[in-house]
Amino acid sequence: MEQPILRVRGLAKRLGDVQACLDVSFDLYPAEILAVVGESGSGKTTLLKLVAGMLAPDSGEVLYTDAEGRVHDIPRIPESLRRRLLRTELGFVWQDPADGLRMKISAGGNIAERLLAGGLRSFARARQAAADWLARVELPAGRLDAPPEEYSGGMRARLQLAKNLATRPRAVFLDEPTAGLDVSVQARILDLVRGLSAEFGLAAILVTHDLMAARLLSQRIIVMKDGRAVESGLTDQVLDDPSAPYTQLLVSSVLGEA
């Protein structure tokens, strides 16, 4: 078995009076999609931000093994390195695309941003790469120069994916990538994520409250409640045969599946 690219150990974070995350540990392997599910307020997004280095944990470590095999403890490396990793080898897809995109900059510019930040100094190559990625996420080529503020919600979600994938990251963190989208659009975006993960060997942590999305995409799953991981394991196993009482409740609450 390959080495995990991300090893999370004993992560804990208090936000005010709330223990948003307590003693969470897991591994993420290359090309694996790990789902984190739980109800609103269970600490899913906090966990994702801790892993991505956007929040500093109270304790615990996030060990990322980079493309050259060096191990970085994300919360403790210098900010410059963390930012560089986050715009090259890692990606973060925000729940609200407006947080992850520059709404008044053209779609092409949004995709090119990470490449330009990485030192690309050829306009033609930046534009070509942007056009390629626009096609990969199945956006019409004619919208390359339109700003995302003119895009629909589903298109923005795709564009945000393209923006993050332009530097060929090794892992992306997806925070409810399908929130607020209608069901048919959700399905296509999930399909896109699965395809890209398979094509590029991309690992992903998918935070969602949608058990169907988790079942569709992920190989493994973590169920969170009140900041703790109450259950984890293979997705099919956990969802078909939940052992923790909370997971049983969660699974049985899915509409139409009871």
Added chain:
Amino acid sequence: MKIPATRGFAFLGEDSKRRVRRAILKAVALPGYQVPFPGREMPMPYGWGTGGIQVTASLIGPADVLKVIDQGADDTTNAVSIRAFFRRTAGAAVTEETARATIIQTRHRIPETPLAEGQIMVYQVPIPEPLRFIEPRAGETRALHALGEYGLVHLKLYEDIVRHGEIAQSYDYPVMTAGRYAMSPSPIPRFDNPKLDMSPALHLFGAGREKRIYAVPPYCPVRSFDFEDYPFKARIRQGRCALCGSESSYLDEVVVDDAGGRIFVCSDTDYCRSRLAAGAAAGEREAAPAGEGRGRPGGSPVPPAGPGSPDAGRSAPGGALGDRCGEGGPGGGGEGGATGRAPAAREGTGQGWNSRSCA
């Protein structure tokens, strides 16, 4: 002129000036870095040059000679007012001649006449942050400066090319200072950007509203951002000044009648006037269309015309610059030495516009 007793020298109190100077020293030590300073209320609205005035006020001394330009001109409202302000509050000597000035406060231009060591340019800066247009969060832009992450500047240029087919940013074109900090050169036209590179003068930028000072010290490399396939071009418009005939200076478009008639003239009035004076001295009175275009202030310090040589007449007034030997046209080279006019702007260095060394 008597300085009003109610105010200190040059309007600001000594303590305020000391704080500005401290910021200036730090700015000089960190080329392109925006140093915060405790900006004071000035007796003029923000946007009229409060930052530049505070820098000038903290620098100016009794021996200084001040030149103020606005849109390249010495005779515009803002320039006249600021000059008058320092005449009144500091008793400063003022000039319109670039080479005579020790401090040049400017809004939009760097003079065409090359700057020399010992001169200080003071810029009035409206928006000091070059990343502001794309990243509105001030905390984030500070982080980007600290970490030297300037992909966003290229993103702006990318957007420009997408929208306009070329880099359309024609003024306030971002530069990299000393290979470290991205810097907004204030609203000077990009035509003037190359003048910042390795300039022998000290360039100080004061932003009054945002209370920031930054600097380009003498002989500091300043490079304009660009793409490999869209290299920086200083010149946008080719043309010739309708008054002095210069083909190398930055031109303003001036509407001259109600029928849509317009001419292009040097935006640097001092440069244009000194060339006209030199041209007139070289026997080109017919080529100096004094009645055409905008009027120059009558009381300007144009040096008295020396003995003109009729032989030195040239078809192109531009030749009067004579900074390239042997281009003076037939017969022009020889007499050029004899008729070499040294406008007052050049008296100090003893060099005329027509270089005597050519003879």
